[in-house]
Amino acid sequence: xxxxxxxxxxxxxxxxxxxxxxxxEPSILELIVAVAEMFEQxxxxxxxxxxxxxxxxxxxxxxxxxKFRTVVAMDxxxxxxxxxxxxxxxxxxxxxxxxxxxxxxxxxxxxxxxFSHADVVKGVTMxxxxxxxxxxxxxxxxxxxxxxxxxxxxGVLEWQELDNPSGNSSRESxxxxxxxxxxxxxxxxxxxxxxxxxxxxQYLAPQDNSLASRRLRRRGCLSFLKELFNMVRLSxxxxxxxxxxSVICTLDxxxxxxxxxxxxxxSQIAEMGSVASxxxxxxxxxxxxxxxxxxxxxxxxxxxxxxNIDISExxxxxxxxxxxxxxxxxxxxxxxxxxxxxxxxxxxxAVNDVPKVLAGRPDPNEKKxxxxxxxxxxxxxxLLFLLNVTTDAGVLLQATEIMRIILDxxxxxxxxxxxxxxKDDAEGMPPGHPNxxxxxxxxxxxxxxxxxxxxxxxFSLFYEHYMEWLVAPFxxxxxxxxxxxxxxxxxxxxxxxxxxxxxxxxxAGVQPDDKFLQTV
Numbered sequence: 205x206x207x208x209x210x211x212x213x214x215x216x217x218x219x220x221x222x223x224x225x226x227x228x229e230p231s232i233l234e235l236i237v238a239v240a241e242m243f244e245q246x247x248x249x250x251x252x253x254x255x256x257x258x259x260x261x262x263x264x265x266x267x268x269x270x271k272f273r274t275v276v277a278m279d280x281x282x283x284x285x286x287x288x289x290x291x292x293x294x295x296x297x298x299x300x301x302x303x304x305x306x307x308x309x310x311x312x313x314x315x316x317x318x319f320s321h322a323d324v325v326k327g328v329t330m331x332x333x334x335x336x337x338x339x340x341x342x343x344x345x346x347x348x349x350x351x352x353x354x355x356x357x358x359g360v361l362e363w364q365e366l367d368n369p370s371g372n373s374s375r376e377s378x379x380x381x382x383x384x385x386x387x388x389x390x391x392x393x394x395x396x397x398x399x400x401x402x403x404x405x406q407y408l409a410p411q412d413n414s415l416a417s418r419r420l421r422r423r424g425c426l427s428f429l430k431e432l433f434n435m436v437r438l439s440x441x442x443x444x445x446x447x448x449x450s451v452i453c454t455l456d457x458x459x460x461x462x463x464x465x466x467x468x469x470x471s472q473i474a475e476m477g478s479v480a481s482x483x484x485x486x487x488x489x490x491x492x493x494x495x496x497x498x499x500x501x502x503x504x505x506x507x508x509x510x511x512n513i514d515i516s517e518x519x520x521x522x523x524x525x526x527x528x529x530x531x532x533x534x535x536x537x538x539x540x541x542x543x544x545x546x547x548x549x550x551x552x553x554a555v556n557d558v559p560k561v562l563a564g565r566p567d568p569n570e571k572k573x574x575x576x577x578x579x580x581x582x583x584x585x586x587l588l589f590l591l592n593v594t595t596d597a598g599v600l601l602q603a604t605e606i607m608r609i610i611l612d613x614x615x616x617x618x619x620x621x622x623x624x625x626x627k628d629d630a631e632g633m634p635p636g637h638p639n640x641x642x643x644x645x646x647x648x649x650x651x652x653x654x655x656x657x658x659x660x661x662x663f664s665l666f667y668e669h670y671m672e673w674l675v676a677p678f679x680x681x682x683x684x685x686x687x688x689x690x691x692x693x694x695x696x697x698x699x700x701x702x703x704x705x706x707x708x709x710x711x712a713g714v715q716p717d718d719k720f721l722q723t724v
Contacts, residue, residue, distance in 0.1 A: 214252035221249040225301060228312040237292040237316070238285075240404050250300050262300070275409045275424035276346045283327030283343065288404060290320040290435075321439035325448065328432060344432070345457055351425035352459040352503045354418045355510075356494035361415050362512065362687045366702040366720065426507070426520040429500075433527040445531060453528060453535040456497035492692045498581060501528070501539045505583035508590050510688040511722070515596060522602040525583075529609040536610055537662040540584045544665055547579070565669075566676045571713045574680040575706070575721065576673070580691040584610075584666070588673045593684055593724050611666070613659060682724040683714055 224232065225246075236242050247262035272291075278284055297313040328344045409424050410417040436448050507513055507521045528535055566574045578589040590603045676682060685706060697703040706720045714721050 211252065214249075215254040218249050218252040219254060221246060222253060222301070225296070228310075230312055230316070233293075233296075233312055233316055237289050237296065237320075240288070240292075243292050243296075246296075247300065271407050272405065273407045273409065273424065275421045275428065276343065276350055277408050278343060278406060280327060280343070283324070284406065286320060286323040286327055290317065290324055293317045293320055318439045321435040322444070325432065325435055325440060325444075329448070329451075344452075345455070347425050347428055348455075348457045348500055348503065349459060350421060351429070352457065352494060352496075352498050352506075354422040354425065355503060355506050356459065356690070357413075357491050358415065358418050358422060359506075359510065359688045359690045360491050360692075361418070363690050363693060363700070363702070366687055367700055422507075423514065423517055426517050426524075430520040430523050433524050437527050437530070449528060449531050449535060452500055453539065454499070456499055459494040459496040459498055492690075495580065495691060499539065501525070501536065501583050502543065502581035505578070505581060505586035506688075508586040509578035509580075509582075511593065511684055512687065515599070518590075518594075518596075518599055519602070522599065522606065525587075526602060526606055529606050533610050533612070534658055536583065537658050541658065541661055541665060543581060543583070544669070547582075566672050566680060568680050569710055569713060572680045573683055573710065573714055574676055575710055576676070576682050576684045576724075577689055577694070580694065584670055585673065588670060589684070592673065592677055592682055611663075677724070683710070683721045684724065686720060686722055 225236075236246055244263065244266060247266060251260045251262050253260065270291075272284075272287065293313055293316050297310050297317065301310060301313075328347075329342050409421050411421075436445060440448065504521050504525055507517065525536070568574050576589055576592055578585045587603055587607055590599065591607070594600055594603070689703070693700045693703055697707065702720060709715075709718055709721060714723070716723055
């Protein structure tokens with residue numbers, strides 16, 4: 205019928221297929237989302253849905269645009285199958301049927317999506333052999349480890365561009381280079397599919413050590429974590445949510461660079477002749493070892509402290525942090541307290557004297573100019589840095605809401621909304637209203653005592669060490685380096701000629717056209 209352009213029969217066929225889908229029969233829907241070939245045939249039929257104003261292009265989108273991308277090779281075929289099922293359910297519900305249907309007509313698909321998300325979360329938090337050793341061998345830990353390694357390496361490489369004038373490049377030019385690099389699609393096809401469709405292949409991000417590849421892997425890691433946290437927040441049962449957040453927020457990951465292992469594993473399963481299998485690495489650059497171990501919240505803070513990070517990556521980071529804050533802000537408070545205690549121990553053992561301007565406190569010069577540098581792994585300082593230097597209204601709103609939730613003494617559990625601040629519930633009462641719902645009404649006494657103690661310590665920490673940065677924009681002119689300062693440079697500023705120039709420029713008074721310091 206399609207070859208003869210018989211649109212009447214094609215519309216009839218599409219209506220029949222749509223009617224079958226709307227029967228909400230679980231066995232039929234499960235079969236469609238489980239078999240790739242059948243799913244593509246259903247999409248082909250629904251291109252001629254008579255309820256649409258014009259013909260859809262589902263086959264073109266699936267074959268040309270939709271690609272399953274990973275930053276770490278995914279060897280667990282059950283996990284890959286669960287991800288594909290989740291994509292098909294989502295596409296079936298939100299693209300094929302949603303334009304003409306209401307939510308009640310898609311109840312079975314919504315339930316199926318919940319189960320698919322649960323399978324994906326279980327798959328990424330378990331080892332490939334099915335044993336619960338998520339602290340060391342799971343896919344999620346491998347992604348977090350790669351994120352930490354790439355954040356550290358990118359910071360070092362970008363700082364070396366400032367130290368090396370011949371390799372120095374502007375922010376705009378590096379951004380354009382990244383866009384051109386991604387346009388060439390340097391991904392490696394590591395898994396084929398019997399249908400040969402590009403949609404169901406696994407495209408692995410390039411594993412070389414070039415700066416562009418590292419930025420691509422950083423973005424991929426953040427996108428993966430954002431999607432995972434959304435799945436946990438929307439689909440998991442409350443007990444499973446509690447277990448997930450308690451593990452992920454207290455997990456410390458060793459940032460051991462297994463770059464050579466990734467290359468060897470990828471070379472064994474990569475499709476011969478693919479684009480990224482022939483990518484050549486740039487000349488090897490010596491990169492100091494990152495401080496290890498590190499937690500996810502520390503790494504997210506490092507990402508926010510990078511003034512050059514893309515706006516989409518900032519959005520991903522803030523969504524992840526917001527997911528933790530909405531579930532239980534005490535996780536973030538506890539993390540900040542632990543980080544501060546460990547930092548005090550490190551400062552006691554430090555050999556070199558760090559200039560006061562780099563020590564994490566506002567230190568104005570004669571012109572009342574202050575350099576705002578977020579210390580490494582400091583999530584709270586990174587959030588304040590973002591509030592002080594960013595101009596994007598959406599980012600400011602997200603960061604402000606996160607800070608409000610963390611500092612709200614009435615919030616101790618999973619009754620929080622990132623859109624809160626206007627009312628506690630449907631009754632329209634203002635937050636903290638005496639007649640409003642008590643957020644801690646189901647909290648055990650022992651837990652409430654621990655939470656209260658943590659709150660007092662956190663607020664004491666905040667007002668003693670961070671309040672100065674919150675009010676600094678009202679007192680001083682804020683400056684920040686054009687690149688994120690690596691940890692080893694902060695510990696020993698004399699190692700970097702650029703840092704010496706920055707300190708000298710600050711002491712003399714920074715001019716608006718300074719090439720190393722940007723005025724907020």
